[in-house]
Amino acid sequence: MEHTITLHPPEITKGSDDIADLRWPDDPLEIPDWIYTDQRIYELEQQRIFGGDVWNYAGIEAELPNPGDYIRSHAGSVPIILARDKKGEVHAFENRCAHRGAELCRSQRGNADSFVCPYHQWNYGLDGKLKGVPFKRGVQGKGGMPADFDMQAHGLRSLRVTCHNGAIFVTFSANTPPLPEYLGEEMLGEFNTIFNGRKLKLLGIHRNTLEGNWKLYQENLKDPYHATLLHTYLTTFGLFVAGNRTTIVADPGGVHTALRNARPKGELKLDENKAQINSFKEGMKLADPRVLDFVPEFNSEWSSSAITIWPNLILLRQMNILSARQIVPTGPNQFMLIWTAFGYEDDTEEMTQHRLRQNNIFGPGGFLGIDDHEAIKFVQDGLDKGVPRGGVAPLGNDDEPNDTVITDRAIRLMYKHYRKMMRL
Ligand code: FES
């Protein structure tokens, strides 16, 4: 449900419009280096993409189940707070004091009646409204706020919030369409396979800082080509190989994409093209093969799907692992990734244990994901140190059937949209 609030217009004004020296190459297959490295582009992205008509994923409702619960999150690079009020409604506001701009909430999560800024102790309600200012009337009739100081006008800057079956999204814009419309029918269907109305249960969160541009992560999950080559875990254990049944679907605007894959039934098939694949490791065994078990639980023919929702969410269903990865850009050359693993509140204890065990596939000690982080760093290193030129996304063509995996179609679609939003 979405609630109505009065929006303070976005005032992200740091970006410079002076990018006249940057011109997109004529060849539509070429992607210029500067979109990954230029500080001005990064700042314009904050304004035109994250501050524009998009829904920024911000968390799941299971992270703040009770009135007074709050978490820190981000919308683009802007730190925000999500808080549940006493009536149960979720609010989002900038984590920046209206007085002198201090980041007022310093704990990652907690439960509170109000937020008190540590600097001069202005305090704000769970809806972000200013409730109290110490020494408002000064001392002994001297100092203090002007008589016409308007408390209403000095709340924390609010964002619009929408909660969809347990997922929380925020936007700075009054014009972002409702989430179902924003996702489009097919993507909404994929989304609702996971967020299907069952109450979510938080299983854990971990964070990584990656040395690369945030868009490289969107690209990575729109790129099935690498998945069949880079990932030892996927290729060796037959979970994603070039011969598996796979489709890539996109919303009509081409901005959100779902990469779906069906694990072969019965014995896991080893890839017949394995001789071409360096990552295939014959004889590699798992100490606990239960991580490969798949418990059918979804109304879907696909055993895994990676949904890239523009601009900052990767929603992953890998067998029984459910996770939302939030992309937080922290500069042209760096971003943070927040992985939120969850299950459902009505899962059996056994299923919870299974999900937790399976979640070991990802994360700092995992079999998968770390490879992507390294690959992204290699790309960024190349972009930073090489002589400027364009990268290319030449595989496949834009009208091919959606069951081809050796293709860059989804990446090209994304940059078509990106150029439109960025006016490049
Ligand atoms: S900066 Fe927050 S109260 Fe002064």
Ligand SMILES: [Fe+2]
């Ligand atoms: Fe990957």
